[in-house]
Amino acid sequence: xxxxxxxxxxxxxxxxKICSRCACLASCAWHKSKTTPNASxxxxxxxxxxxxxxxxxxxxxxxxKTSRQWYKSKITVGDLCKRCYRIELVALQHKTxxxxxxxTTSGHWYKxxxxxxxxxxxNCYGKEYKLMKK
Numbered sequence: 742x743x744x745x746x747x748x749x750x751x752x753x754x755x756x757x758k759i760c761s762r763c764a765c766l767a768s769c770a771w772h773k774s775k776t777t778p779n780a781s782x783x784x785x786x787x788x789x790x791x792x793x794x795x796x797x798x799x800x801x802x803x804x805x806k807t808s809r810q811w812y813k814s815k816i817t818v819g820d821l822c823k824r825c826y827r828i829e830l831v832a833l834q835h836k837t838x839x840x841x842x843x844x845t846t847s848g849h850w851y852k853x854x855x856x857x858x859x860x861x862x863x864n865c866y867g868k869e870y871k872l873m874k875k
Contacts, residue, residue: 762786801825840865 758771761780768783775794782790788809797811798804800819807822814821816829827849836850837843839859848863855869 760786762790799825801829836860838862838865840869 758781759766760783761777762782763786765783770784772782772787774780774782797820799822800814800817801821802825804822809823811820812826815833831846831849834850838861839853839856840861843862846862851861851866853859853861853869854873861869
């Protein structure tokens with residue numbers, strides 16, 4: 742029937758798609774490029790292109806680039822890059838390292854394996870991990 746032929750044509754077109762940016766052949770979704778006419782983009786490249794087209798600046802570090810997406814600050818009004826957003830989330834947890842008494846961490850907080858109910862900063866967790874490995 743005509744409907745089946747049309748569906749087969751659509752499937753063939755989707756199978757023939759090649760990302761104009763990274764040349765991949767498979768994607769969970771295909772999109773049209775907003776900057777290049779008649780160009781098909783895989784899902785990953787489409788998201789990268791969308792980030793490049795956004796004119797935003799991080800409220801904290803003032804960068805104009807981020808990975809994956811922009812985030813809304815939970816403390817102030819403004820957008821944050823992924824790095825500053827993660828730093829803000831760590832600060833909002835109000836934890837203290839049981840080993841060094843630090844209130845900040847460069848990564849995220851970890852539960853101590855040696856000290857019960859203790860939170861460890863990234864640095865102290867690394868030290869504890871090395872001790873346990875010996």
